[in-house]
Amino acid sequence: MTDISKPPAVDVEQLRAAVGDIYRGVAERPDAGYHFHTGRTALAHLGYPSEVTDPLPDAAADAFAGVANVFEPGLPDRGERVIDVGSGAGADALIAARAVGDDGAVTGVDMNESMLERARRSAAEVGLTNASFEVGLIEELPVEDEWADVIISNGVLNLVPDKLTAYRELFRVTRPGGRLQISDICVEQEVPEEAKRDIDLWGA
């Protein structure tokens, strides 16, 4: 796998804007056709069982754009507190919210207001009052220290140039003994430095 220990020299604000454009597009036009699978097609392709995806409102499921089944190792336990980092339209967060029940809580964090609107609408539609959704960045999560039992995330870390800073922030909000359970993509071929600096390729 390629070495990601040093942040590539990209303009962080430009990259955030480019990523924001892609996922705002997914939120507003989820069936427009993207280079990745979206919606219930993606959920099925990645192996999410129908018993967790069938109850999802269309507003959450249709704009799903994850890269692997983050619950493949297991669902969170009842009563646990979960943060979904880059929660998008809320599919994973709502699956987690149903699993943790009323004694638990889920906080979804995303930088994209269009996605947050879908997630909040979906939670209200199915009456999951233990799920909340906040605007924020992975490098500065709007969550107090050691709040979470479990951190989930799906296809987000690969879009962050300074991964060590992001992982340190995940460490800050995880309680001692808590766990990270994230889906992401990795590359097996070395990515040329020139490609790492190409903003267009980050979303490709």
Place this chain on the structure above:
Amino acid sequence: MIEDAGFVGVTFSNKVDTFAQADGEEQARAFGTFGYVIEARKP
């Protein structure tokens, strides 16, 4: 990387062919791009 942040017990799942039959499949194949579930624990 993940250990550098303080987590321990990092494990990777078997790889997932995330982009199979998607429009981005060719580009994903060029870089050997696959999905994984990564687990770790805060001591």
